[in-house]
Amino acid sequence: MTSLGTASAAPGEMDTGRLTVGETRDGTTVGLPVAVINGVDDGETLYIQAASDGDELNGVGVVARVVPQLDPAELSGTVLVVGIANYFGFQVAEHRNPIDDTKLNRAYPGDARGSSSERIAHATFEAATRADYVLDLHQGSTSRMINEVRVRCGRHHRLHRKCLELAKVFDCGYILDQKGPEGQLARAAPDEGVPTIDPELGGAVGWDEESIEYGVRGVFNVLTHYGFLDGETEARPQTRAHAFDRYGAPSGGVVDYRVDLGEEVARGDTLFRVTDVFGQVKAEVSADNDGVFWRSRRLPQVASGEYVCSVGTTIDQY
Incomplete structure (x- = not known):
C-alpha cells in the first residue's frame, strides 16, 4: 500500500x-x-x-x-x-x-x-x-x-x-x-x-x-x-542557455518587438523599439550578445526603466 x-x-x-x-x-x-x-x-x-x-x-x-x-x-x-x-x-x-x-x-x-x-x-x-x-x-x-x-x-x-x-x-x-x-x-x-x-x-x-x-x-x-510505461522515447538535442541578458525600457511608451520568442539574435540586432502613442519612435534597443529571444513582458506599455525582455546567452546544444 x-x-x-x-x-x-x-x-x-x-x-x-x-x-x-x-x-x-x-x-x-x-x-x-x-x-x-x-x-x-x-x-x-x-x-x-x-x-x-x-x-x-x-x-x-x-x-x-x-x-x-x-x-x-x-x-x-x-x-x-x-x-x-x-x-x-x-x-x-x-x-x-x-x-x-x-x-x-x-x-x-x-x-x-x-x-x-x-x-x-x-x-x-x-x-x-x-x-x-x-x-x-x-x-x-x-x-x-x-x-x-x-x-x-x-x-x-x-x-x-x-x-x-x-x-x-x-x-x-x-x-x-x-x-x-x-x-x-x-x-x-x-x-x-x-x-x-x-x-x-x-x-x-x-x-x-x-x-x-x-x-x-x-x-x-x-x-x-524511465520505465514506468512500455515504449520508447528519443531525446532530441535541446537548446541550452547558461546566462541571460535582461533589457529595460530606456523611455516610457509602447513596446514594438522586432523579434519573436525562440528566434536567434546576433549582437547588434534590434530587439524592440519604444514608441509614443502616435507611433513615433522614441528609443531602439539592440542585443548586447548573440543568443535566443527567451522572454518578454506581456503588456506593451512600459515606464522608463521597466523590464521588457530577456535574451538567453552562452547557448549550446545538449
Whole structure:
C-alpha cells in the first residue's frame, strides 16, 4: 500500500485524497489535492507537483489531462501527484501565498512548525523526496516566454547530469541550466539525491493549450523513458542557455518587438523599439550578445526603466 495524505492505493490501484498542510483562519483544515497511482508491477516513483505559484495554472492543466490517462494495470512503479501546492494563492489567483506574502518556491525544504508557506513546503518536500524523480510544473506567470525546462541545482552539483538528462527527456526544446535561488524545490531536492526539474510551460494568464500539451507530452516522455510505461522515447538535442541578458525600457511608451520568442539574435540586432502613442519612435534597443529571444513582458506599455525582455546567452546544444 502506498499513501500520500489520505490517498492510499495498493498495487494496481489509484486513489485521490488530501494532504493536510494547516488550517484556515476559521480553523478549517487545509488539504492539498493529491493522487496516488500505484502500478501493478514494481518500479520507481515519480513525483509531480503543480501550482507552486498560485496563478501558474498550466501545470494544473497538465495534471488534469495526465492522471485520467494513467492505468495502474499498465504502470510499473508509482506516481505521486500534488495537483495544487499553493492552496491559498490558487484560491485568489495570486502568485504568492497571501497568508504570509511568500513565494512558496522559495520556502523549501520547509518547516513543519513554520509559516504557512514553510508548512506547505515541508509537507510537499517530504512527499517529493520519497520519489526517484521530481517534476515541479511551473509557467512564466504574466510574462510571454518559450516553453523551457529549468535545471536549478548548479553545474557543479553531483546530480547535475541526472537533472540534465531528465530535462532533455521532458523535451520542451529549451533548457535553462543555471543555479536557482535558495528555497526552490528544483534546487533543494537534488541535495537529497532526487533528480528534479522545473518545466516552465510557457507564459500566460490562465490556461494555454499549447503549453499544456508540451507538459503532457513531457510527462509521458519521462514515464516511458524511465520505465514506468512500455515504449520508447528519443531525446532530441535541446537548446541550452547558461546566462541571460535582461533589457529595460530606456523611455516610457509602447513596446514594438522586432523579434519573436525562440528566434536567434546576433549582437547588434534590434530587439524592440519604444514608441509614443502616435507611433513615433522614441528609443531602439539592440542585443548586447548573440543568443535566443527567451522572454518578454506581456503588456506593451512600459515606464522608463521597466523590464521588457530577456535574451538567453552562452547557448549550446545538449
